[in-house]
Amino acid sequence: MDGGILVPIAFFAMITAIVIVPRYFKSQERQKMAETLRAAIERGEPLPTEVIEAMSSNVRSPSLPPSPQRDLRTGIVWLAIGVGLGALGLAISFEEPDALFVFLGLGALPVFIGLAFVALGLLNKPKS
Structure with missing residues:
Protein backbone atom coordinates (compact mmCIF):
# COMPACT_ATOMS: atom_id res chain seq x y z
CA MET A 1 0.00 0.00 0.00
CA SER A 63 -27.05 24.37 27.17
CA LEU A 64 -25.59 27.01 29.41
CA PRO A 65 -27.19 30.43 29.05
CA PRO A 66 -25.05 32.99 27.26
CA SER A 67 -23.18 35.41 29.50
CA PRO A 68 -20.59 38.15 28.96
CA GLN A 69 -17.95 36.12 30.81
CA ARG A 70 -18.60 33.10 28.59
CA ASP A 71 -18.40 35.29 25.47
CA LEU A 72 -15.04 36.67 26.63
CA ARG A 73 -13.65 33.19 27.22
CA THR A 74 -14.87 31.97 23.85
CA GLY A 75 -13.42 35.04 22.16
CA ILE A 76 -10.04 34.55 23.80
CA VAL A 77 -9.94 30.93 22.63
CA TRP A 78 -10.79 31.95 19.05
CA LEU A 79 -8.14 34.68 19.16
CA ALA A 80 -5.55 32.18 20.38
CA ILE A 81 -6.42 29.80 17.54
CA GLY A 82 -5.99 32.57 14.98
CA VAL A 83 -2.72 33.79 16.46
CA GLY A 84 -1.49 30.20 16.61
CA LEU A 85 -2.21 29.73 12.92
CA GLY A 86 -0.32 32.94 12.17
CA ALA A 87 2.64 31.77 14.27
CA LEU A 88 2.60 28.42 12.49
CA GLY A 89 2.69 30.25 9.16
CA LEU A 90 5.61 32.34 10.38
CA ALA A 91 7.53 29.24 11.44
CA ILE A 92 6.84 27.44 8.16
CA SER A 93 7.72 30.54 6.13
CA PHE A 94 11.41 30.06 6.94
CA GLU A 95 11.35 27.00 4.67
CA GLU A 96 8.44 27.95 2.38
CA PRO A 97 8.04 31.75 2.09
CA ASP A 98 4.60 31.59 0.44
CA ALA A 99 3.13 29.71 3.41
CA LEU A 100 3.07 32.85 5.57
CA PHE A 101 0.26 34.50 3.62
CA VAL A 102 -1.78 31.30 3.44
CA PHE A 103 -1.65 30.80 7.21
CA LEU A 104 -2.26 34.49 7.92
CA GLY A 105 -5.36 34.24 5.74
CA LEU A 106 -6.49 31.08 7.53
CA GLY A 107 -5.82 32.67 10.91
CA ALA A 108 -7.76 35.82 10.06
CA LEU A 109 -11.14 34.07 10.27
CA PRO A 110 -10.76 32.83 13.87
CA VAL A 111 -9.23 36.17 14.87
CA PHE A 112 -12.26 38.09 13.64
CA ILE A 113 -14.65 35.59 15.22
CA GLY A 114 -12.71 36.02 18.47
CA LEU A 115 -12.87 39.81 18.20
CA ALA A 116 -16.64 39.60 17.73
CA PHE A 117 -17.01 37.42 20.85
CA VAL A 118 -14.77 39.74 22.88
CA ALA A 119 -16.83 42.74 21.72
CA LEU A 120 -20.03 40.92 22.71
CA GLY A 121 -18.54 40.10 26.09
CA LEU A 122 -17.53 43.69 26.73
CA LEU A 123 -20.72 45.31 25.42
CA ASN A 124 -23.31 43.02 27.01
CA LYS A 125 -24.32 43.74 30.55
CA PRO A 126 -24.38 40.82 32.98
CA LYS A 127 -27.93 39.74 33.78
CA SER A 128 -28.64 39.66 37.47
Missing part, protein backbone atom coordinates in the same frame (compact mmCIF):
# COMPACT_ATOMS: atom_id res chain seq x y z
CA ASP A 2 1.32 3.43 -0.91
CA GLY A 3 2.37 5.53 2.10
CA GLY A 4 0.81 8.67 0.60
CA ILE A 5 -2.69 7.24 0.88
CA LEU A 6 -2.34 6.43 4.59
CA VAL A 7 -2.55 10.07 5.67
CA PRO A 8 -6.02 10.76 4.19
CA ILE A 9 -7.27 7.37 5.35
CA ALA A 10 -6.03 8.06 8.89
CA PHE A 11 -7.58 11.55 8.81
CA PHE A 12 -11.04 10.29 7.86
CA ALA A 13 -10.72 7.34 10.26
CA MET A 14 -10.06 9.78 13.11
CA ILE A 15 -13.07 11.91 12.17
CA THR A 16 -15.22 8.79 12.00
CA ALA A 17 -13.93 7.60 15.38
CA ILE A 18 -14.55 11.01 16.97
CA VAL A 19 -18.17 10.88 15.82
CA ILE A 20 -18.97 7.19 16.34
CA VAL A 21 -17.18 6.32 19.61
CA PRO A 22 -19.07 8.81 21.84
CA ARG A 23 -22.38 7.74 20.28
CA TYR A 24 -21.54 4.11 20.94
CA PHE A 25 -20.75 4.72 24.61
CA LYS A 26 -23.88 6.86 25.04
CA SER A 27 -25.93 4.04 23.51
CA GLN A 28 -24.36 1.52 25.90
CA GLU A 29 -25.16 3.80 28.84
CA ARG A 30 -28.80 4.12 27.75
CA GLN A 31 -29.06 0.37 27.25
CA LYS A 32 -27.76 -0.33 30.77
CA MET A 33 -30.22 2.21 32.20
CA ALA A 34 -33.09 0.55 30.34
CA GLU A 35 -32.05 -2.88 31.64
CA THR A 36 -31.91 -1.54 35.19
CA LEU A 37 -35.36 0.00 34.85
CA ARG A 38 -36.74 -3.18 33.30
CA ALA A 39 -35.40 -5.23 36.22
CA ALA A 40 -36.93 -2.78 38.71
CA ILE A 41 -40.31 -3.00 36.97
CA GLU A 42 -40.19 -6.81 36.90
CA ARG A 43 -39.49 -6.87 40.65
CA GLY A 44 -42.48 -4.59 41.18
CA GLU A 45 -40.53 -1.66 42.59
CA PRO A 46 -42.20 1.73 42.10
CA LEU A 47 -40.36 4.13 39.83
CA PRO A 48 -39.85 7.69 41.07
CA THR A 49 -41.60 10.33 38.96
CA GLU A 50 -38.26 12.09 38.44
CA VAL A 51 -36.89 9.04 36.62
CA ILE A 52 -39.93 8.81 34.36
CA GLU A 53 -39.81 12.54 33.59
CA ALA A 54 -36.07 12.39 32.88
CA MET A 55 -36.56 9.51 30.46
CA SER A 56 -39.48 11.10 28.63
CA SER A 57 -38.00 14.61 28.41
CA ASN A 58 -35.25 15.84 26.16
CA VAL A 59 -32.21 13.62 26.73
CA ARG A 60 -29.73 16.30 25.74
CA SER A 61 -28.25 18.34 28.51
CA PRO A 62 -29.52 21.91 28.60
Whole structure:
Protein backbone atom coordinates (compact mmCIF):
# COMPACT_ATOMS: atom_id res chain seq x y z
CA MET A 1 0.00 0.00 0.00
CA ASP A 2 1.32 3.43 -0.91
CA GLY A 3 2.37 5.53 2.10
CA GLY A 4 0.81 8.67 0.60
CA ILE A 5 -2.69 7.24 0.88
CA LEU A 6 -2.34 6.43 4.59
CA VAL A 7 -2.55 10.07 5.67
CA PRO A 8 -6.02 10.76 4.19
CA ILE A 9 -7.27 7.37 5.35
CA ALA A 10 -6.03 8.06 8.89
CA PHE A 11 -7.58 11.55 8.81
CA PHE A 12 -11.04 10.29 7.86
CA ALA A 13 -10.72 7.34 10.26
CA MET A 14 -10.06 9.78 13.11
CA ILE A 15 -13.07 11.91 12.17
CA THR A 16 -15.22 8.79 12.00
CA ALA A 17 -13.93 7.60 15.38
CA ILE A 18 -14.55 11.01 16.97
CA VAL A 19 -18.17 10.88 15.82
CA ILE A 20 -18.97 7.19 16.34
CA VAL A 21 -17.18 6.32 19.61
CA PRO A 22 -19.07 8.81 21.84
CA ARG A 23 -22.38 7.74 20.28
CA TYR A 24 -21.54 4.11 20.94
CA PHE A 25 -20.75 4.72 24.61
CA LYS A 26 -23.88 6.86 25.04
CA SER A 27 -25.93 4.04 23.51
CA GLN A 28 -24.36 1.52 25.90
CA GLU A 29 -25.16 3.80 28.84
CA ARG A 30 -28.80 4.12 27.75
CA GLN A 31 -29.06 0.37 27.25
CA LYS A 32 -27.76 -0.33 30.77
CA MET A 33 -30.22 2.21 32.20
CA ALA A 34 -33.09 0.55 30.34
CA GLU A 35 -32.05 -2.88 31.64
CA THR A 36 -31.91 -1.54 35.19
CA LEU A 37 -35.36 0.00 34.85
CA ARG A 38 -36.74 -3.18 33.30
CA ALA A 39 -35.40 -5.23 36.22
CA ALA A 40 -36.93 -2.78 38.71
CA ILE A 41 -40.31 -3.00 36.97
CA GLU A 42 -40.19 -6.81 36.90
CA ARG A 43 -39.49 -6.87 40.65
CA GLY A 44 -42.48 -4.59 41.18
CA GLU A 45 -40.53 -1.66 42.59
CA PRO A 46 -42.20 1.73 42.10
CA LEU A 47 -40.36 4.13 39.83
CA PRO A 48 -39.85 7.69 41.07
CA THR A 49 -41.60 10.33 38.96
CA GLU A 50 -38.26 12.09 38.44
CA VAL A 51 -36.89 9.04 36.62
CA ILE A 52 -39.93 8.81 34.36
CA GLU A 53 -39.81 12.54 33.59
CA ALA A 54 -36.07 12.39 32.88
CA MET A 55 -36.56 9.51 30.46
CA SER A 56 -39.48 11.10 28.63
CA SER A 57 -38.00 14.61 28.41
CA ASN A 58 -35.25 15.84 26.16
CA VAL A 59 -32.21 13.62 26.73
CA ARG A 60 -29.73 16.30 25.74
CA SER A 61 -28.25 18.34 28.51
CA PRO A 62 -29.52 21.91 28.60
CA SER A 63 -27.05 24.37 27.17
CA LEU A 64 -25.59 27.01 29.41
CA PRO A 65 -27.19 30.43 29.05
CA PRO A 66 -25.05 32.99 27.26
CA SER A 67 -23.18 35.41 29.50
CA PRO A 68 -20.59 38.15 28.96
CA GLN A 69 -17.95 36.12 30.81
CA ARG A 70 -18.60 33.10 28.59
CA ASP A 71 -18.40 35.29 25.47
CA LEU A 72 -15.04 36.67 26.63
CA ARG A 73 -13.65 33.19 27.22
CA THR A 74 -14.87 31.97 23.85
CA GLY A 75 -13.42 35.04 22.16
CA ILE A 76 -10.04 34.55 23.80
CA VAL A 77 -9.94 30.93 22.63
CA TRP A 78 -10.79 31.95 19.05
CA LEU A 79 -8.14 34.68 19.16
CA ALA A 80 -5.55 32.18 20.38
CA ILE A 81 -6.42 29.80 17.54
CA GLY A 82 -5.99 32.57 14.98
CA VAL A 83 -2.72 33.79 16.46
CA GLY A 84 -1.49 30.20 16.61
CA LEU A 85 -2.21 29.73 12.92
CA GLY A 86 -0.32 32.94 12.17
CA ALA A 87 2.64 31.77 14.27
CA LEU A 88 2.60 28.42 12.49
CA GLY A 89 2.69 30.25 9.16
CA LEU A 90 5.61 32.34 10.38
CA ALA A 91 7.53 29.24 11.44
CA ILE A 92 6.84 27.44 8.16
CA SER A 93 7.72 30.54 6.13
CA PHE A 94 11.41 30.06 6.94
CA GLU A 95 11.35 27.00 4.67
CA GLU A 96 8.44 27.95 2.38
CA PRO A 97 8.04 31.75 2.09
CA ASP A 98 4.60 31.59 0.44
CA ALA A 99 3.13 29.71 3.41
CA LEU A 100 3.07 32.85 5.57
CA PHE A 101 0.26 34.50 3.62
CA VAL A 102 -1.78 31.30 3.44
CA PHE A 103 -1.65 30.80 7.21
CA LEU A 104 -2.26 34.49 7.92
CA GLY A 105 -5.36 34.24 5.74
CA LEU A 106 -6.49 31.08 7.53
CA GLY A 107 -5.82 32.67 10.91
CA ALA A 108 -7.76 35.82 10.06
CA LEU A 109 -11.14 34.07 10.27
CA PRO A 110 -10.76 32.83 13.87
CA VAL A 111 -9.23 36.17 14.87
CA PHE A 112 -12.26 38.09 13.64
CA ILE A 113 -14.65 35.59 15.22
CA GLY A 114 -12.71 36.02 18.47
CA LEU A 115 -12.87 39.81 18.20
CA ALA A 116 -16.64 39.60 17.73
CA PHE A 117 -17.01 37.42 20.85
CA VAL A 118 -14.77 39.74 22.88
CA ALA A 119 -16.83 42.74 21.72
CA LEU A 120 -20.03 40.92 22.71
CA GLY A 121 -18.54 40.10 26.09
CA LEU A 122 -17.53 43.69 26.73
CA LEU A 123 -20.72 45.31 25.42
CA ASN A 124 -23.31 43.02 27.01
CA LYS A 125 -24.32 43.74 30.55
CA PRO A 126 -24.38 40.82 32.98
CA LYS A 127 -27.93 39.74 33.78
CA SER A 128 -28.64 39.66 37.47
